[in-house]
Every structure is written in structure tokens, then in C-alpha cells.
Amino acid sequence: MTAPTNPYNRIALLASDTERAQEAYKALSPQQDWAPLEEADVVVVLGGDGFMLQTLHAMLDSGRIIPAYGMNLGTVGFLMNRYDKRANIAKRLAKAHRKSIAPLRMEATTQTGETQSLCAINEVSLLRETRQTAWIEVTVGDRVRIRKLICDGVLVSTPAGSTAYNLSANGPILPLDSEVLALTPISPFRPRRWRGAILPDRMHIKLRVLDPDKRPVAAVADQKELRDIAEVSLEIARDTELELLFDPGQSLEERIVSEQFVVD
Structure with missing residues (x-):
């Protein structure tokens, strides 16, 4: 041979x-x-x-x-x-x-109006910055799906990253060719029984921070962090x-x- x-x-x-x-x-x-x-x-x-x-x-x-x-x-x-x-x-x-x-492409806007684009190979996570829970509005596609998610945070994971932070947060493991994303809450308080969602990776996801003065939130794309976030928009970077x-x-x-x- x-x-x-x-x-x-x-x-x-x-x-x-x-x-x-x-x-x-x-x-x-x-x-x-x-x-x-x-x-x-x-x-x-x-x-x-x-x-x-x-x-x-x-x-x-x-x-x-x-x-x-x-x-x-x-x-x-x-x-x-x-x-x-x-x-x-x-x-x-x-x-x-x-x-x-x-990878996932994150378009993030801070509370001061600054915008930044970052890519994540594993996941993008929104995390509370203080002892106060985060309040986050969740939009998938063109509809608001959860008006107020009360939690420590929420993450969106690719299949490649689904066995990392996503799995630790009780999110699903995704086959690499599944063409889906995992939307996983981190220590959710309300809605109490919401376990997250598996979404087609062609869908656009927007996460908007509510009451940011009292409940500031940071966004982390793999290893890069942005603080005091107003909202993030997420989609698969098919060109990269x-x-x-x-x-x-x-x-x-x-x-x-x-x-x-x-x-x-």
C-alpha cells in the first residue's frame, strides 16, 4: 500500500x-x-x-x-x-x-453606545457583573421569546463548544453536523422551569440587558470579555x-x- x-x-x-x-x-x-x-x-x-x-x-x-x-x-x-x-x-x-x-459572530453594544464585533469558536456568554441577578430579554428570529429571563447569565454555544461551558451549565451536547446552536441559561430563577433551547443555526439571536444600572452584565466571546453590555446580536459567521x-x-x-x- x-x-x-x-x-x-x-x-x-x-x-x-x-x-x-x-x-x-x-x-x-x-x-x-x-x-x-x-x-x-x-x-x-x-x-x-x-x-x-x-x-x-x-x-x-x-x-x-x-x-x-x-x-x-x-x-x-x-x-x-x-x-x-x-x-x-x-x-x-x-x-x-x-x-x-x-464560529459565532457577536455584535455587541455597550451602555455607552460603543460597538464591537468578536468571534467565538465555543460560545458567547452573558454574565452578571455584581451580586444582583441579570435581567435579559431573549429574541430569536423576529420574535421576543422571553421578556425577562432572571438568571446569573445565559450562553449561546456552537456544536464544537457544546461540551465545554455549555455542558457544565446543563446544556445539551450537539453533534458537529447538526446545524444547531444551544441557548442555555445559567442558574435561571425565572422562568423557573426553562431549560434552554436548541435552535437552527441560521436563526438570528439578540440578547438585551434590562435594568443595566442596577444589574450590569458582561459579554464573553470565548476568552475575550466586554463589560457593561446593552445588547448583543449573534449569528454564525459562515464567511469565516x-x-x-x-x-x-x-x-x-x-x-x-x-x-x-x-x-x-
Whole structure:
């Protein structure tokens, strides 16, 4: 059988600043001449999910998006592949499968009228800034669905992020190809029995903060926070797809399915 041909000529190698990731970087560095990230066809990311998100966001900010192959040297490693210091990186890349994911785009307006656009690969969450509960109006499509959600916060998760904060907030795990989003309340008080909603990802979502002077709210898009929010509008950024690479049998779809059968 003929070995698969590596489709990538220029490979970049990045590592987080943790001790384990830096040791892995030293172990893998002699394998080949690594390209600078700005000239690479693909990037190998050493670290955990947080560092992978940081790398993907750097691509979004720069406007230059290339496939990313992660090797887990963090904790969960949901977006990563298994690390093996003996592995031949070029061979693993040649066998890897691609998976495209589209981030959420958040258009946020602050109480002072400033606007900012941020992307989230996992989720956008609105969180109370003080001991007071947040009051949030929820609009989906062209209709107000909840006039006053009283809660610690609310989040909108992509399928890729559904096993992260969303799952911790008792939100649903979403198959990667489901084309839906999870709208999940965080410690809801009213409506008391509302557990959230699963929404088609083509729908526009708007979250408006009520009584912001007494009950200020922050918005967090993955790792970036904006404070004193007036409202946020959310939709899938279909013009900005990212590509993750996974070893055979280790796809993101399989991990999402497997996570639903984990018993503590």
C-alpha cells in the first residue's frame, strides 16, 4: 500500500508556555525545518484546548486561516490529538482528516453606545457583573421569546463548544453536523422551569440587558470579555470557516458522541 502524500510543504510549530508543551517543542524541533506561522500551509499546536483557541483566534484576527493540528499537552484536549514524542509529524498530517467549523459572530453594544464585533469558536456568554441577578430579554428570529429571563447569565454555544461551558451549565451536547446552536441559561430563577433551547443555526439571536444600572452584565466571546453590555446580536459567521485536523478515528464528531456516554 502506498503511503499517503503529505499535502503540506511548509509546517509551523507552536507551543504554549507550559513546561510540558515546551519540552514537547524541544523534542519535536529536530524533525524538520519549521516554517514561520505567517508563511506556513499548516500549523501544529502543542498545548491544551485553551492554547488551540488562542491560536485559532489569532488566525481570525489576522485574516489568514490555515489548518491546525493540535497535540494535547493540557488537560481535556477536546480539540487536540494524542501527543507522542516519537510520532513523525509529517506522516500524521498526511493521514489526518479535516473538519471545518464556523464560529459565532457577536455584535455587541455597550451602555455607552460603543460597538464591537468578536468571534467565538465555543460560545458567547452573558454574565452578571455584581451580586444582583441579570435581567435579559431573549429574541430569536423576529420574535421576543422571553421578556425577562432572571438568571446569573445565559450562553449561546456552537456544536464544537457544546461540551465545554455549555455542558457544565446543563446544556445539551450537539453533534458537529447538526446545524444547531444551544441557548442555555445559567442558574435561571425565572422562568423557573426553562431549560434552554436548541435552535437552527441560521436563526438570528439578540440578547438585551434590562435594568443595566442596577444589574450590569458582561459579554464573553470565548476568552475575550466586554463589560457593561446593552445588547448583543449573534449569528454564525459562515464567511469565516476554520479547519481542524484529526487523526483517523479521533474526529471531533466521535468525541462529541463519546462524551454522552461518559459515566463518572
